[in-house]
Amino acid sequence: xxxxxxxxxxxxxxxxxxxxxxxxxxxxxxxxxxxxxxxxxxxxxxxxxxxxxxxxxxxxxxxxxxxxxxxxxxxxxxxxxxxxxxxxxxxxxxxxxxxxxxxxxxxxxxxxxxxxxxxxxxxxxxxxxxxxxx
Numbered sequence: 001x002x003x004x005x006x007x008x009x010x011x012x013x014x015x016x017x018x019x020x021x022x023x024x025x026x027x028x029x030x031x032x033x034x035x036x037x038x039x040x041x042x043x044x045x046x047x048x049x050x051x052x053x054x055x056x057x058x059x060x061x062x063x064x065x066x067x068x069x070x071x072x073x074x075x076x077x078x079x080x081x082x083x084x085x086x087x088x089x090x091x092x093x094x095x096x097x098x099x100x101x102x103x104x105x106x107x108x109x110x111x112x113x114x115x116x117x118x119x120x121x122x123x124x125x126x127x128x129x130x131x132x133x134x
Contacts, residue, residue, distance in 0.1 A: 001084060001090055001093065002082045002083070002084065003082060003083035003084060003085065003134065004051070004082070004083050005051050005080065005081070005082060005083075006051065006052065006081040006082065006083050006112075006130075006132050006134075007045070007051060007052040007053060007054045007080075007081045008051070008052075008053055008054070008077065008079075008080055008081070009053075009054040009055075009056055009077070009078040009079045009080070009081065009130070010053060010054070010055055010056065010075060010076065010077055010078060011056045011057075011065050011068045011069055011072065011075050011076060011077075011078040012055050012056065012057055012075040013057075013069055013073065013074070013075055014057070015033060015042055015044060015055060015056075015057035018044070018055045018057075018075070019033070019044050019055060022046045022053070022055070028046045028047065028048065028053075029046070029047040030044055030045070030046050030047070031044055031045040031046075031047070032044070034111060035059055036059070036110075036111055037059060037060075038108060038109075039059075039108070039110070039111075040058065040059050040060055040062060040063030040064060040065065040066075041056045041057065041058065041059050041063060041064075041065050042056075042057045042058075042059050043055065043056055043057075043111050045111070054081070054111070056078055065078070078128060079118070079127070079128035079129065079130050080127060080128075080129060080130070081116075081129075081130035081131070081132050082129065082130070082131055082132070083131075083132055083133075083134040084131050084132070084133055084134070085133070085134065086133065087107050087115045087116070087117060087131055087132075087133035088107070090117075090131055091105065091107075091117055091131075094119065098123070099119055099120070099123045099124075100119065100120035100122075100123055101117055101118070101119060101120075102117075102118040102119065102120055103117075103118065105117075107133070110130075110132055112132065114132050114133050114134065115132070115133045116130055116131065116132045116133075117130070117131045118130050118131075119131070
């Protein structure tokens with residue numbers, strides 16, 4: 001079911017500072033910031049040869065990233081995103097196996113313009129899992 005790792009997401013309290021650290025200190029290629037109001041975040045992607053790092057900053061007080069940063073003020077790993085060929089088939093198979101899909105269970109459009117779903121971290125050893133259809 002799972003394909004390659006699409007990205008690892010890191011919640012950050014200051015997106016500008018995090019972007020500068022990855023670009024200027026680590027020498028990475030970074031994207032422009034992109035606001036995603038439907039997800040309550042602003043994102044920047046760090047391009048690596050084998051995957052991406054997604055830097056997430058809260059967009060508004062009700063952002064799930066704001067709640068994460070309340071518990072982890074310095075930031076930290078938020079989720080891992082895996083690619084799947086058919087997100088609806090993956091959802092149905094995972095639900096049948098007892099995994100909990102967050103939200104309504106219907107895919108939303110993610111930062112790459114593709115359908116995404118999130119799986120409950122308690123079902124995957126404390127790690128929030130994002131699935132992205134490719």
